[in-house]
Amino acid sequence: MRDPYQVLGVSSSATDEEVKKAYRTLARKYHPDNYHDNPLADLAQERMKEINEAYETIQAQRKNHGSAYQGYQQGGSSGYSYGGSYGGAYGAYGTDSGYQRIRMAIQQGDLNLAEELLNARSDHDGEWYYLKGVVCYRRGWMDEAHRYYETAVQMNPDNAEYRHALDVMEGRQSAYQPDGYRAMTTAGCGSNTISRICGTLLCINCLTGGGWYCCC
């Protein structure tokens, strides 16, 4: 196992408060919400596990070293406790075994099979549109996923899972931002953004991209 302090990115002389802060920042970064239906969710989950273990190890070590650290009574539960919701809660829906199989295929990353099974179905209800959306999302076809999610929500407005997917798609779920950065959207940037983009470097005109760069 790696040095728990190294995992959290703090020195071994860090105060409890600093350790906790480092842990919380990392936990926010690798939070399942940031990797929902993301093909890299398993890596984020591993990272999360490592961070949790490191935090718990440090707490246990400090607790055992005399009474100086008595402030830490909450144990591992003081921070975040995450369930295994990285891949989405597939398999929990209804009793339709056909859909269960499709959800299983998605969870195992077999998108071709999932798509094949979906295309073989003639009854296109909310669940069908939602799962089509998930397959597109996993592939990176975000605009198509958006359209499917929208239809799924229209057909089943009360389904929390579909609504959550659409909320993520339309930027209504807060995502992790590093220190010094704020949440942004392309459409919400406002005007006069061009002056904030780095463009101070080059001098060679690019034939293919159009030679409009300025010399400096």
Next chain:
Amino acid sequence: MFGYVRPALDKLDGENREKFQAAYCGLCHTLGRRYGLPARLFLNYDLAFLAMLLGKTCCQSPKHCVVHPIRKRPCACRSAALDAAADYSVILVWWQLQDGIADHGFWGGLKYRAASLLLRRAYRRARGNRPEFDGDTQALLARLSELERENCPIPDQPADCFARLLVRTAQGESDPERRRVLEHLLYHLGRWIYLVDAADDIKKDLRRGNYNPLALRFPHRDGVWTEESRLRLGQTLDQSIRQMASAFELADFGDYSDVIRSVVYEGLYLVGAAVLDGTFRQREKREKR
């Protein structure tokens, strides 16, 4: 690849701006060393960003060059990643030129033919260095032209071709985990570049009657997006940027971490916004006057 990828100016300190510049100059020198002067003319920001993604370390030495003859500029040293980025750059630009020739008539295509003549020797050498990548690029761009001919109204489909093309540039990465992360990041980088480029070209495409997947998909008035379309297009671009950021957090990007962070958490949003409201292209501004 047209130079859309930029870091956010106010998020980079002097040291990191220098790193960005050094990567750019390093790629330029590498292109010159491996492929001669003509290849250097085709360099742009997107390719420099690719070089930063592929190479983690940034050793620098000041160098002179044609465009900086008096003052030496910091320049990234030789590395396998820069060599690879240079090879991919030449091949990508070459096939884009071929696409330009095919898309335009005799007069319109002159510019592309001239450029492609200039790049021919470099391309042949790059093809020799990366035959596999060259084959993949050719196949994916052929598929892309097919979709263009069919007037495909689903932007994700042509964007997927371009995205998969960039994914191929990660093939030299030996660590399987890092490779997966890179591939995911590159996919969404490619998707984002393709869509932003299509949004940027909408007026030109409408004027010339060229294929533009976004014009077929989102309502607009003479190439100006309706508010609803701007929102929707922004959302789909945001999704790719978020995916890039989520991948970025899962691998070590070494010396370039701060620069890449400023790209995926701010720079791309700003460029996308400027493209969507038509302020990105200074050339277009000139046309309006």
